Each structure stands twice: as C-alpha cells, then as structure tokens.
Amino acid sequence: MAMTISEKILARASGKKTVEPGEYVVGKIDLAMIHDLTGPLMLKVLKEVGYDKPWDREKAVIIFDHQVPANTAVTAQLHKELREYAERHKLINFHDVGRQGVCHQLLAEKYVKPGMLVVGADSHTCTLGALGAFATGIGSTEMASVFLTGELWFRIPESIRCMLNGEFGIGVSAKDAILKIIGTLGVDGALYCAVEFVGQGVEKMSIDGRLTLCNMAIEMGGKTGIINPDKKTLAFAGGAAGAFVSDADAEYSKTFEFELGELSPQVxxxxxxxxxxxxxxxxxxxxxxxxxxxxxxxxxxxxxxxxxxxxxxxxxxxxxxxxxxxxxxxxxxxxxxxxxxxxxxxxxxxxxxxxxxxxxxxxxxxxxxxxxxxxxxxxxxxxxxxxxxxxxxxxxxxxxxxxxxxxxxxxxxxxxxx
Incomplete structure (x- = not known):
C-alpha cells in the first residue's frame, strides 16, 4: 500500500505496517516540548494528577522563549516553577535564560531528526516538518498526558500536496511563497491535513526557507507542514536511518501548483x-x-x-x-x-x-x-x-x-x- 511521508511516520510510531486517512492510532512520541507559557499550565495539570515525573528525561524539552528574560513578577514566578521542575527531575534538555531561543528554532538546531514524531505545546511546532519529521502542536493538558505516558492518540490526516515550481526572482523568498499559498487556500483550506511541500522550488530552497514554509501550515488549518528529506536535510539534521519519503503513487486529497518565478513580494x-x-x-x-x-x-x-x-x-x-x-x-x-x-x-x-x-x-x-x-x-x-x-x-x-x-x-x- 502506497503511503505519504506523514502516514509512514505515524505508522512507524504506532507499530503498524500501514495506516490510512481517518484511522485512529496511538503513537509513541520521540520528542515533546513545552515552553515558558504553556509549561506552567502543564505543571498545574500534573499537580492535580499527583504525579509529575516525565516518561523519558531525554525526550522531554523545556525552552524559555516567550518572555525572556522575565518581564513581570508573574512571569518570573512561572520561570522559577519550571526551573524547579527541571532540577527536580534532572532534565538535561532545559534551556534557561542564556541557553534560550525561539523553541522551534532550538528544536531544529539540536533535537529533531527525519522520521521523528514530535509534539510541542505550541501551535507552530509544525515548523519542524521541514526536517522530514511529523511535528504538530498540542494543548498543555494533552502534553501532561504525553509527559506521563510518552504516547498520544492521532487521527491519520489526509495529505494536501503543494507543488512549488521554478525558483524565486530577486527580492522574493519563502515567506512570500507561504503567504501566497495561504492566500489561495484560505485560513481553513487545510483543516487537519498534512500539507506536503514538493517540487523544484522546494528542492532548491535552503533549510531556513523550508522551515518558514512549514511554520505557517497551521495558518491554513494544517495538522502539520512537511517536506521529504533530501541531502540538504541530512546534512543539517542527520538521521538518515530514520528518514521516510512519500511513495510516488501515494494519494493526496488535493494538489495545488504555484509558479515561484511569477511571484512578487506578498503582504x-x-x-x-x-x-x-x-x-x-x-x-x-x-x-x-x-x-x-x-x-x-x-x-x-x-x-x-x-x-x-x-x-x-x-x-x-x-x-x-x-x-x-x-x-x-x-x-x-x-x-x-x-x-x-x-x-x-x-x-x-x-x-x-x-x-x-x-x-x-x-x-x-x-x-x-x-x-x-x-x-x-x-x-x-x-x-x-x-x-x-x-x-x-x-x-x-x-x-x-x-x-x-x-x-x-x-x-x-x-x-x-x-
């Protein structure tokens, strides 16, 4: 059975040989991230449960990025609670002030490999699909469950293919492309779909540009944005052994084509x-x-x-x-x-x-x-x-x-x- 990259990753994570859109699975999480705004909400849920030890301290990541350094006494208190949690459980992937950065960028630089199933308590976790991972945002309550069990249920999404042809003209870049795509599909044009970016334009694009594309998949309702890993991906992130690519005859619910050479700066x-x-x-x-x-x-x-x-x-x-x-x-x-x-x-x-x-x-x-x-x-x-x-x-x-x-x-x- 032919499958897309998204279907292959979710099949692997759930221990299945094949999956198809609409099917429900329980996947084992390879990486889970919270930050300084969503993390405290997760800790509140864990406190109510009465148990807060993460299932795997090497797969749990805490990043300070939204209000860094702390801008109010309330923020400072929330930071303190997360520091104490990280220290109590000896979490090695804790990015405090001085080690901080925007969470999705740090995950790209240090953690995410092709083929991973990644969840983050932030809606723009879909950014990491640029590295050939299935990455999606979840709520703090769901993240509490992930931190305790290392698992999460998923409905296999349909896949939409966005084919980018040609290459950018002067003064035009990946941000213009994704704005054009969202303007075409609309804010609900990819609801719960995996938006797969393909084509010559994507192949020529840098990793930085690909991260920009996938970052905004959520802005059209996407479950994730994703790109098949290639030599550029492996040079940046490694992880060739776990990489998947879509089958040539995989099925997509819709296909859209865009000519990058005809694109002007978008607003x-x-x-x-x-x-x-x-x-x-x-x-x-x-x-x-x-x-x-x-x-x-x-x-x-x-x-x-x-x-x-x-x-x-x-x-x-x-x-x-x-x-x-x-x-x-x-x-x-x-x-x-x-x-x-x-x-x-x-x-x-x-x-x-x-x-x-x-x-x-x-x-x-x-x-x-x-x-x-x-x-x-x-x-x-x-x-x-x-x-x-x-x-x-x-x-x-x-x-x-x-x-x-x-x-x-x-x-x-x-x-x-x-």
Whole structure:
C-alpha cells in the first residue's frame, strides 16, 4: 500500500505496517516540548494528577522563549516553577535564560531528526516538518498526558500536496511563497491535513526557507507542514536511518501548483493571514514599527537578506526597527558576519533571542492606532498589543525596505540598484 511521508511516520510510531486517512492510532512520541507559557499550565495539570515525573528525561524539552528574560513578577514566578521542575527531575534538555531561543528554532538546531514524531505545546511546532519529521502542536493538558505516558492518540490526516515550481526572482523568498499559498487556500483550506511541500522550488530552497514554509501550515488549518528529506536535510539534521519519503503513487486529497518565478513580494493585510495581496496592490501604507524575527523569519538567512538591503542606510525617522535573532547560535553568527552592526548603525535595535512582540508579550508592543510590518506569522486583532493596532505580515526583504522608507515598500527597488 502506497503511503505519504506523514502516514509512514505515524505508522512507524504506532507499530503498524500501514495506516490510512481517518484511522485512529496511538503513537509513541520521540520528542515533546513545552515552553515558558504553556509549561506552567502543564505543571498545574500534573499537580492535580499527583504525579509529575516525565516518561523519558531525554525526550522531554523545556525552552524559555516567550518572555525572556522575565518581564513581570508573574512571569518570573512561572520561570522559577519550571526551573524547579527541571532540577527536580534532572532534565538535561532545559534551556534557561542564556541557553534560550525561539523553541522551534532550538528544536531544529539540536533535537529533531527525519522520521521523528514530535509534539510541542505550541501551535507552530509544525515548523519542524521541514526536517522530514511529523511535528504538530498540542494543548498543555494533552502534553501532561504525553509527559506521563510518552504516547498520544492521532487521527491519520489526509495529505494536501503543494507543488512549488521554478525558483524565486530577486527580492522574493519563502515567506512570500507561504503567504501566497495561504492566500489561495484560505485560513481553513487545510483543516487537519498534512500539507506536503514538493517540487523544484522546494528542492532548491535552503533549510531556513523550508522551515518558514512549514511554520505557517497551521495558518491554513494544517495538522502539520512537511517536506521529504533530501541531502540538504541530512546534512543539517542527520538521521538518515530514520528518514521516510512519500511513495510516488501515494494519494493526496488535493494538489495545488504555484509558479515561484511569477511571484512578487506578498503582504498579509489586517486582520487575517489569508488577506493577502501582492505588494503592487497594497497602496501607500505608513508604518510605525518594523519587526524582523520570530519562529517564521528570525533565522540567519532572514537576517542576511534584510541586512543586505539596510546596510549603509538609515531607518526612516518616525519608524522603529526591532530585530530579534531566533537563537543564540544565530545571534552569534549574525554578529560575526556584521549583520547586527548593520541594523544598529541604521538606527534599529537588536534584542536577545526570544519571541518578542510576536505574541504581544514584550519588546515591541503596539499602541492604539499604530501599524507594524512584521515577519511573524499572525496578524489577528490584538496579536501584538493594542486591539486598535494593525499588523501587516511581510518577508524579511520587504521589512527591511519598509524600515528605510517608513511605509510598505517593494524590496526589489533596492536590490535592482546594486
């Protein structure tokens, strides 16, 4: 029986030879992650149960990323509780302040291998499907069950195939591709489906770009985003022995095709991720704040692309630029290459690795009436602060050009001059 990569991983994890969409299975979890917002909720459930020892201390990961360092006394207390839990059970995969980074980036850098079944108490855990794993977000209550048993039930999802043909033109990148895809399918266009990205465009894409694609699968309702592992994947993550790929004759519920060479920079307008327009149709939109970072676009390639545009220029007076690398590893390498200097000399501020303003936590919260061009993944009402603010989702290239001009700007104008 032919199967997709998602079906093969879930079959392996549940001890079955084959599975098919709609079937229910119980899978053994290879990696489980909580962070500083969802972790305390899980601990509360475990306290009610009366037992809190994790099933496998090598497969449990705790990462501080949402509000780091602690921004309030309440946050500090939650951090303390997680530290005490990690110390009590001698958890080796604990990323406290100083070892922190956006959780999905750290999982990609240090833990996830092709073929794994990964769950995280965060909706954007689907990011890790870029490495050929089946990765999905779950709630804190379900995570309590996983920490105790190492297992979780799944309904085998249908698979949707998104074929990306060709290659990007100048000033266009993976963020533009996924915005176009979401704009086409809609926020509910892939409900509980595994969104499998394939094609020449994906093959040519870097791991950083693939992580961006899979990161936003949840924004169209996907159970996960996933990419068949190849030489790039194995060079980045290793784990060839456990890798799966979809069979050539595997069945998909739907197939969509996109021509990357025809794609222009995309913008998700307020207040929905599928309210997408090419930048040529956006009009004159002044921007108060630009945010470059998050689990979507805080990686080295993203910072490189933005720095290439902003180097030697100045942020427009009246516009704020906030840059947050996604991990300590990225922060150090971006500093070594001079990208952080470029942002700072342009008039931007560079913060320590964390989620920052993406979730309205801290380091860039928006006031009433303010506008933000953000490389993050959500632009719901109130997402980054005030319910009267507006968030426009863009690529790192568009964000950099926008910071210079103080309004939503096509980055290709800057790149063609070089």
């Amino acid at each position: 998700a307008m307020p207040h929905s991720v599928d309210n997408v327009k090419p930048i040529e149709e956006v009009g004159d939109v002044e921007i108060d704040q630009v945010f470059i970072g998050s689990c979507t676009n805080g990686r080295l390639e993203d910072l490189e692309s933005a720095a290439a545009i902003i180097k030697g220029k100045k942020v427009k007076a009246g516009t704020r630029l906030i840059v947050i690398p996604a991990s300590q590893q990225i922060y150090l390498e971006a500093e070594r290459r001079g990208y952080l200097k470029d942002f700072i000399q342009a008039g931007g501020v560079v913060c320590n690795p964390n989620c920052g303003p993406c979730l309205g936590g801290h380091m860039g919260i928006l006031a009433d009436g303010e506008t933000c061009a953000s490389t993050s993944n959500r632009n719901f009402i109130g997402r980054m602060g005030s319910t009267k603010a507006k968030v426009y989702l863009v690529s790192p290239e568009t964000a950099a050009a926008t910071a210079i001009k103080g309004k939503l700007t096509d980055p290709r104008a800057f790149l063609r001059r070089r």
